Amino acid sequence: MSNTKGSKHDDCKNFIPVDAAKGLCAWTNEMIAIDSECCPKFEELPKCKNCKSFVDRTKDGLGNCVGLEDKSFWAYGEMPAVNCQGWNN
Amino acid sequence: MTELDLQRKKKLGDILAEKGLGMNFQYGGKAPEEIVDREFQDLKPHPRVEKLYDLYLNTLSSVSMEFGYWYNRTYAQHEYEIPVYRRAKALAVAFAKTTPLIIPGELIVCCKARYYRGSFPMPQLSEGFFLAHEDEMYQEALKRGGESSGELSRVGAGGGNVTESFGKIVSIAGKFGIRAEEVPALNKIAKAWYKKSVDDLGNRWEREVPEYDLKEKIMRTMICMFDSGYTLPQGREVMSYYYPLEYGFDGLLAMCEEKKAEVAGNASGDGISGMDRLYFYASCIELIKGIQTWIENYAKEARRLKQYTHDPKLLADYDKISACCEWIAHKQPRTFYEAMQMIQFMHTITLNEDALSGMSPGRLGQVLWPWFEQDVAAGRITEDEALELLELQRVKFTCFDVFASFGVVGGVLSGNTFNNLAVGGLTRTGEPATNRLEYLMIHAGMTMPCPQPTLSILWDEKIPEDFVLKCAECTKIGTGYPAWFSFRMGTEFIWNHYQKEGMTLEEARSYAIGGCLETAPAVWKVLHLGGKEYEVPAGASQPAAVGVHFISNPKILEMVLFNGYDNRTGIQVFEPHGKKLESFDEIWEVYKDYYAKTIDVLCKCNNIQHDIWRKNNMCIIQSLFKPDCLDKGHHIGDMGYRWNGTYNIESCGTINMVNAFVALDKLVFQDKKYTLDDFRKAILANFGFYKADEIDSFSLAEQVKKDDGDEFDAIHGDCLQAPKYGNDDIAADKYLILWEKWFTKVAHTFESLFGLELYTCQNSVSTHGTQGRACLATPDGRLYGTTFADGSMSAYPGTDRNGPYALFKSATCWDQSWSQNSQMNMKIHPLAIKGENGTRHLADLIKAYLRRGAHHIQFNVCDSKVMRQAQANPEQHRDLLVRVAGFTQYWVEIGKHIQDEVIARTEYESI
Incomplete structure (x- = not known):
């Protein structure tokens, strides 16, 4: 778990990008917008x-x-x- | 003009109907008032496929800079290397570094970029577009401060095209979306290629052609609309999957190492390029290693994703993917599944080398047959499991996007990528090549209808009738595939053309379709699996459609009538011929002269563009895959392929030109009812009508007359009533014969950069819309800006009045084997071919045409009312597919000028 301040979903290891606007959360398999607020499970992607x-x-x-x-x-x-x-x- | 103004005015279709001269948009009866659906609409793909396809339908076409960044960084790092090796290093690093993407539920993996429908710009080919829009994109990126979270439902009109910027997404070329944060990187890379890209260098050198000024004018006036050397330098050809399928990548590495040692320091009697072989093999080695890393990265990603799930099915999927990728990164595939995954990697790898469209799997069912046959026999796979994989492949191929400029993507390709999969044909020894896997491929096209791979059947009298009927059933679902080709005509063309390069009849039989309708040569290769030997086809040629693209035939006639002057742009294109044009023969002579001058200058300029491409941006990936580069030690730019005489001349608007010739000859020279000046005046006045762009409608019947436009009623009426192609009327068809006899032969007098003669290619893709918009009214009665007849053999909408068999006789009045292809589109109402009897009638109709010596035919089986409804309410028809020219595309992703033309095509109510 990391600090999510200023981060977006495609900064997260648990995010599977689908297109430039959205992707899937690997934990929930739900579609989320890249720019929506990140959750406490955020893990920084290199x-x-x-x-x-x-x-x-x-x-x-x-x-x-x-x-x-x-x-x-x-x-x-x-x-x-x-x-x-x-x-x- | 307001909508209300338009409604008050009369449209051409209504005017003609009042006079009892209605254009014939329905033949063989009248369609019922209510909408009739197509058959087999209850077929569904497997659940996992359906889910992935739904995701695709809600995915935006997106670009990322990752692959391009690593390519450019590595390319810069190796500035002083041998060019081919430098490029190989850059590609290898880009593959090795690009982040893999696996969507849960996928069994066949691999994306072009880190998006499901991802692609990336290649400014090394052409950077001008980005630089021209640099500031605009940058400003757009700065503005992008808003949240994108509310935009998930944005897909609708336009399908997955990002036609406008929104949230933090910047639209590029009216189709692709890029994250605003990545725009500065795109601009930086584009700037690095300023005056260095194939486009810029090609332009610098093509100016050395003495007639270059003419080329500029030809392009500006849209007499021609496509520079093939830097836009889509590869494609419209058939893949060879043979080498990795036979040897595995480790086997290829060993082969290249051995060859490299053999040729290092040896010219082997070739003082010009013998030494180049060392660099080629070294480049292949680098590239293979990069590819292997890329595949292994997918194995790693599959293993990583296991942490997120306890679902045993998903865990099994990830195990299967990782085991497969680990194996095929090195070895020959063992199973049908592994072979399918290998195909996906190879195809994607190829697409990532260049901006290219029309990279066709070819006769994939025959290539994959060994694995399918042995897996089924051993009980390792059921037909249903194989069908699921084929459906998954369809979704993956549909995800492919080609990144090119707006003019190319929108104006030519309609966003399509033309991955053509062919079934049928004959074996080397003349036996039917059809197999059980091909049945499943056709069936997958029915259960998972989507644009890619598009399907073609190479029909021959020997093809089993039940297979023909299966293909006819597939045609009835309304996706426009399979396109039907005469195997005999294709073989004749291929053999005639490539005999000069040593081709035998048996080799000619290995051909398939590359891209839309481009007949593309191949070879037979022997594949070993499980102790058995198989002979499989493998593409072995240069791109089968690069060169002079696309010449607007009606526009050349316009030049003849107006003394080489383009009234739309005010440009004097050709030297004024200054002739009085006192006979049709004189018109024809000037026409040929202008046309030949057009080909000549375009051919020279394109040769230079392609030469720059092969020197600075040479193809290594396909050189690794396709015969005979590995044997020769030369990439394709150095003629490493088996067949190299593939450059062509593509035309557009043939039938409007033919009909225009008919009207001019009859009304001016035979009947002497009008003078050429009368025609010129009427054309400049657009026969008293508004321009198509002014009313935003592009089919003839919808055109709106001006209040003061009556002056030209008589001449326009006579033009429309003059004999038309498509009615088995020699008075019209003789001009087609005249044209084809000249066009197909004159092509051979021009030479490609490979020193081999050109041939003609007669399919319009989407250019009949774009080039129609740039063309004034034509003597056949067509109006300014309206779309031309598609392809080369389709009748102009509404003018084929005597039924399909009359149309077929017109189309086959010349020997179609003279040309790489011809193109016939027909639109049939679903009721006309309903049920089993309907299927048989359709198959009989097709066979009747192909037996007459036709090359190709394809169908839209659709009630025109559905298309009209889809035009009005695109958001309700996201998955409606139509056949345009040689390709199937989502209705919502094609331009209005093409939509109008497809709606206007004559609808056959019975056959």
């Missing part, structure tokens, strides 16, 4: 925005990733990092 290697963040949600072998490349905070070997929280 994303660039919650990685320590995501630096120089801008108001657009962009920043730089310094955690992979190319040392530095721009990244966007909302990208899932489930399969990123450099994700570091």
Whole structure:
């Protein structure tokens, strides 16, 4: 369980995205809107925005990733990092 | 004009009816007042399929940047690598990193992106659209502060298309939704490709063609509407699933390693490209590893999802998925289920390489037969279980979206992806190729009616009659599939065309349909399973429909009549011919001259676009899958495929052109009733009618006359009453013969970038709507902006007055094997073919047409009143399917200009 403040459903590990607006809660199998309020079972999904290697963040949600072998490349905070070997929280 | 104004004015259909000259929108009787439903509407898919399909119907077409991000980052990282290897690395990392998505209840998994109906932009092909809309999208993204929670029920009019931004979703290209948070990433990636994309580089180099200025004018005036080199460079072809199905990915890895060692440092007598083989095999190795990781990630995801459920059925599903993915990431599939899952991965992988449509499974029932046969014999699967898998596959394929610009997605494709699955045909040795699995595939098309895969039957006299009747039953459900093809005509075309590349008749028999109606060559490969050998077909050609697309035939005639000048845009397109046009022959000569100039410049420019594509954005995935790239060590850009002469010229509006020729020749040169100037004046005045766009209706009968429009009544009436194609009237049909004899032959005088001659392709997809809108009134009486007749052999709506057999005789007045295809659409009222007798009548009708030497026919079995109702109340008809040109699509996802045309097609009340 994590702090859900400022989070949306597609920031949660238990969320199965269906489209850009909604998805399924893996626990309940119910359809929920991505932007609706998260519940206490919220578990943070690895994303660039919650990685320590995501630096120089801008108001657009962009920043730089310094955690992979190319040392530095721009990244966007909302990208899932489930399969990123450099994700570091 | 207000709605009320419109209602007060007279429509063309009413005017003609008053004069006793009604257009014939019904033939063979009159439909009953009440709506008649289609047969077999009580068939249902398996419960789990129904649930997933319901989810699909409520899913928005969505894009995410994940795949594209990893592709671009890796591509940048390897800036100084050999281009093919650089691209392979980028693709491999993108596959390995993209988050897998499994929806509970799925048994066949794998999505293009992390959405159920997901896709992603590929600015490496064309970034101009995003940059043009960058600020607009960015501002839209900034505005998106609202909650999306109230928007779950937004699906309705427009189906799953995100036609407008809402909540935190930004609409792109009038179809796709993207999270506002991802728009800055999209813009960033698009900017990185500025002046580097295939589109930009292609444009830079095509300007070197001396006649480039003409090409610009041709595109701006919509004489042609499609640059194929950077929009949809692959597709309209048949997949080869053979290699991973035979060897497994580990086997392919070993093969590539061995080949790489064999060719490293050896030119083997080929001083130009012999050395390239090393880089190709190394690229394949990288790519296979990325693909294997992607498949394994799905296994992991299935295992992860187990934590959320105690439902034993769901737990069993996840175990089955993970075990399957773990196995097929490395080995040859052992069971029908594993083979089906392998197909899903391979198909999705292919779709993720390029923006492409028409990636067709081909004769999949014959490819999968070994697993089905052995599983059924061993009791590992029942037919009902196989049917469920086939239904699941239909939903997964329907989820595929192709991301391209609005003009391509809306104007050409109508949002369709054209994954064509063919049944029937003959084996290499000329025996019927039909098998029991193909029966189930047709049945799955009935129990799970949805657009993909669309179905085609390759009909031959030897195909068992009960199979033909099963396909006719499927046609009656009203989804528009299967499309019916003459196997003999297809084989004739294929063999004639590819003999130059060494094709034998036996090889020609392996062909299938790629995309809508594109006859696409293949080969036979030997597959081993359970100690048995099978011969299976495998696609082995370049995209069977790239090149010069689509030329508006009526628009060229407009150019002839107006001395090369486009009145709609005010552009002088062609050099003025300056001729008086004193005979039809003279018109025909100028017509051919303008047409040939059009092909010539478009062919040269498209060759350059495709050349840039093959150099900078080359295809590696299909090169890995399709014969004979692995044998040759060359990707498709270097002619690694077995068959390479696939480039074509696509036309649009043929029948309006034919009817226009008839009217001009008769009224001006034979009867001398009008002068060409009379025609020009009437055309510019749109025969006294409003433009279609002004009244937002695109079928002829609905067009509205201006209050002061009487001046052109006589000439318009004569144009409409002139003989028309589709009535077995040689006075009209002779112009079709004239056209086809020239068009199909002149194509061979043009050369693709592969140094091979072009051929003609005659299906309009959706361009007859878009290009109709750009075309003034035509001498056949058609009005400005109205949709052309679809395809190439369908009659113009309301003009086929003598019944289906007369239409068939008109359509087969020329040798259809000269062309890659032809296209015939018919609309039949459900009552006309009701019951078992109706099914037989339908099958007999089809066979009568195909036996006459036709290439193709397909049907909308639907009461036109249902379509009118659906146009008025789209939200009540989310799942209504119609056949447009060569594809089946949701009514609510096609544009109004096409809807109007489908409604207007002549409805046969009896056959």
